Amino acid sequence: MPASPSTARAINDRLALRLLQQEGPLTAGQLKQFTGLSRPTVADLVDRLTASGLITVVGESGEQRRGPNARLYGIVADRAYLAALDVRTDSVAVTVSDLLGRELAEASAPVGPDTGTGPAVEQAVTLVERAAKEAGAPRLHTVGIGAPGLIDPVTGELRDSTGLPEWHRRLVAALQERLPRARVIVENETNLAALAEQRDGAARGRDTFVLLWLGHGTGAAVVLDGALRHGASGGTGEIGFLPVPGTGGLPSATDCTGGFHSLAGSAAVVELAAEHGLAGAPSGREPAAAELVRGAVRGSSPEAGRFLDALADRLALGAASVVAVLDPGCVVLGGDTGRAGGEALAARVARRIARMSPLPTQVRPSTLGGAAVLRGALLTARDRAQEILFAPPGPTGGPRPAG
Structure with missing residues (x-):
């Protein structure tokens, strides 16, 4: 059945806008063409x-023939301002950006362990407002948030997760209250890191891979056939709870001690180095x-080599388990620790997986490290804003208005 004229126009408009964006x-x-x-x-x-x-004339192509045919059209970057939080x-x-993703302002602040829930929320919201003001953004269209913990898929x-501060959950509601015209999206930090690595980093060009997050805690993001997988309860990738040998115990439903986290979390890595x-x-x-x-990667001592070998032994336990179940073809060692290990650590892990699994698997180090969460949150905010702004025409025939 052929598309109606209005549907065809909407398809053509979105195609043109995507091209101008890319x-x-x-x-x-x-x-x-x-x-x-x-x-x-x-x-x-x-x-x-x-x-x-949505678009405007931004210049001319420089061709000898001037006039309408030489006009360069570009997306109106200040049509929407976006914010991303890690x-x-x-x-x-x-960080605050325009619709083209150009970063206009950034800020960060520590939140002490003794800071109360209310003050912590106020500190975070004020940070967003200050960054938006510095960027010259009259209002924010979409806010993307990356946070540890599980996201309810419904x-x-x-x-509400044990071990996470209460201000994390209160922050979303507070931002929505202070920015009532903005759309606020929250996603697990590891999933956002995977999105960033797929767009701009180590997994570029791959539609199936697993990102193994190595930071303060451990996690995994699963991308299969181009889609990020969340699971029935939003818990896909909770690899910190994976039972593995060498921990002296088993994890529980409320504590990942005894799981993969006990081998690969930051505290465990520091202890292993010692x-x-x-x-x-x-x-x-x-x-x-x-x-x-x-x-250790930069050093050349026997102790440094043995430390990297021992760390690779640990990481391979978790990575090989994921490979055996999902056959992703590629594992990215993400987070600050994964990026710090670089090719030296990735190659060690790859050799061990090859001995443990018949499934061919590349192992790549992150190229974005801890910055991947903020980048992924910004990409998610931009995608959502574009979905709204580039939506099919409304009753008047033009794109649906924002807000």
Whole structure:
């Protein structure tokens, strides 16, 4: 059944907008070439999108022939402003961007363990408001939040999890109250890191892979056939609870001690380094575990090599379990520790998986590290804003209005 004229226009509009977002400013002739649409159809959609305020003339192509055919059209970047938050147990970081993803302001602040729930929430919300003001954003269209813990797949809300501060759950409601016209989205930090690695990092071009998050805690994000998998309760990737040998016990429903976390969490990595004679005063430039791993990679002592071998033995236990069940073809060692280990640690883990599993699996180090969460939150906010702004036409024939 052929599409109705209004549906066809909506499809063409979204195609053109996606091209302008991915390729940058284009002439009408280039849009015709990329889309395969006729010249009158392209002229019609350019007029329609210009009138809607989504695109505008941003220059000329530099071709010898001047005039309408040389005009470069681009997305109106300030049509929507976005914010992204990386919410940790002891800190919060925020960045504000325009619709093209250009970062306009950023800020971060520690949140002390003795800070009460109300003050912590107020501190985080104020940080967002200050960054938006610095960016010159009159209002925020969409806010993406990355946080540890489980996200309810039905409500999209952060579930009440033991070990996480109460201000995490209160923050979403507080942001929605203070920014009533903004859309607030929350997602698990490891899932956002995987999205960032797929778009801009180690998993670029792959539609099936697993990201093994190695930071203060451990986690995994599963991307299969291009889709991020959450599971029935939102718990896909809770690898910290995976029972593994060598921990001296088993995890419980409320405590991952005895699981993979006990081998690969940051505290365990620091202890392992000390067992191999590697220690030192932390510089504070990155987490202690990541700093120790990076130092071992750069060093050439027998102790450093044995430490990396022992760490790879541990990581391979979790990674091989994931490979046996999912056959992802690629495992990314993410988080600050995964990035610090680089190719040296990834190659060690790959060799051990190859001995443990018949399934061919690449192991790659993260190229984004801890910054992947904030980047993933921003990408998620931009995708959601574009879904709304580039939506099929409303009753008046133009794109549906924001807000």
